[in-house]
Amino acid sequence: MAAAEEPGVAAVERALSLLAAWREGEAALSLAELAARTGLYKSTILRLLASLERFRCVQRRPDGQWALGPMLFRWGMLYQRGLRLDAILPPALRRLADESGESATFWVREGGQRLCLFRADSPRAVRDHLLPGELLPLEQGAGGRVLLAFAAGPPPPGTDPVVVTLGERDPDMAALAAPVFGGGGALAGALALSGPRARLAPLAEALKPALAAAAAALTRRLGGDLG
Amino acid sequence: MAAAEEPGVAAVERALSLLAAWREGEAALSLAELAARTGLYKSTILRLLASLERFRCVQRRPDGQWALGPMLFRWGMLYQRGLRLDAILPPALRRLADESGESATFWVREGGQRLCLFRADSPRAVRDHLLPGELLPLEQGAGGRVLLAFAAGPPPPGTDPVVVTLGERDPDMAALAAPVFGGGGALAGALALSGPRARLAPLAEALKPALAAAAAALTRRLGGDLG
DNA sequence: CCTGATGTTCTGCGCAACAGAACGGCGTTC
DNA sequence: GAACGCCGTTCTGTTGCGCAGAACATCAGG
Missing domain, CATH: 3.30.450.40 (GAF domain)
Structure with a gap:
């Protein structure tokens, strides 16, 4: 995101576009599916997921698929109660x-x-x-x-x-x-x-x-x- | 975050540490308060907030204070229903x-x-x-x-x-x-x-x-x- | 009117993060 | 058993992204 364009942080927006990939009824998504839906490279996605996982916004399942994480639930409740x-x-x-x-x-x-x-x-x-x-x-x-x-x-x-x-x-x-x-x-x-x-x-x-x-x-x- | 350390994206973790600043019962926080709680520079925070706002994870109130945004509620519900x-x-x-x-x-x-x-x-x-x-x-x-x-x-x-x-x-x-x-x-x-x-x-x-x-x-x- | 606090804007520089190739593992088909 | 395709993982050179932090504007309170 060039400075001449809208302000923000491109890496953050990539991470948020990952979170936006989940749809109703989907418990978990594979790395390949996340790549298909976001257009991001798998190596990029893995780096972004590492940070999201560390903050508990996503979690990796034993089968390797990725699910949304509990911190989103917590923040969502804070939003609602706010x-x-x-x-x-x-x-x-x-x-x-x-x-x-x-x-x-x-x-x-x-x-x-x-x-x-x-x-x-x-x-x-x-x-x-x-x-x-x-x-x-x-x-x-x-x-x-x-x-x-x-x-x-x-x-x-x-x-x-x-x-x-x-x-x-x-x-x-x-x-x-x-x-x-x-x-x-x-x-x-x-x-x-x-x-x-x-x-x-x-x-x-x-x-x-x-x-x-x-x-x-x-x-x-x-x-x-x-x- | 140096490559030798844990993998991830530092900018993403800064943004997530912003979201983590809100506590129970707090509807909105000022820029100064976010800076105090996260230790980030205000210019950094504003850039991060611009991206978070674009994805509707935060929203700016008319009085200039910042509140968590509806997308967190949506993702939180997706997590819960997942x-x-x-x-x-x-x-x-x-x-x-x-x-x-x-x-x-x-x-x-x-x-x-x-x-x-x-x-x-x-x-x-x-x-x-x-x-x-x-x-x-x-x-x-x-x-x-x-x-x-x-x-x-x-x-x-x-x-x-x-x-x-x-x-x-x-x-x-x-x-x-x-x-x-x-x-x-x-x-x-x-x-x-x-x-x-x-x-x-x-x-x-x-x-x-x-x-x-x-x-x-x-x-x-x-x-x-x-x- | 002055002061302090808060929010906003700008920019040089360093290194963070990306693109994308290469590779390993696994399941499927022949 | 071999070949193939797909998926996930690892690695690295390059560059432009994002930061620090200073300067500035605004506002509220005394």
């Missing part, structure tokens, strides 16, 4: 999922995407499949639309804060979402319910008040109604 | 915590330490405080002792698999733990109950069968009884 939502959100999401019968998710905005920060799956066997840590576009789905629509703060009183979308991200799914505000009226995230379209679409209007109430309760707990 | 325990453990821990009244934790061994991978807090207000992502020594506490004692695989039938410790890690706490085995009889982790010593110590013997049964049920679900 948002100061971990004490409040999991029980609130669990309650909402149990009472509504659908999956409850809390989305936060990260740049041009939304990140699934907390999740309580529906008690039902048929439900949408979504995992904490997943990053999705803002433009699709109720959660993303709420993060866009309410970025500037709380709407005027009397405005319906709940957004409903049918089949935007997946044709068979539906979702509702409402904004949650934190201190100073800043948007903290979007509280969403989601599930199969056939089951959720007929119930969407009926679920709006409960979702709006749950989001408002979270807003109050976060001090978002004081701004 | 262990293939996420579908099974959270509900099992919740059940165990609700039935026993104490906090339930799943520990995995990472090198010479144990990592809190999943956690269900006790429903009671007075409980020990422990968070996913925390790393603790193996030599202290029931969870750690189990990871040491059963590293070689399942014990002979008839052996009591539950370890009880009183006040080892914290004088006011007590814990019980039992091993959980995965495919091929390999130790997957330790299932633990923990809480205030005054409350848990009198109940420890009575809780052993339930904990052993829960651990055995997890072992069966993971195929650990087939090896």
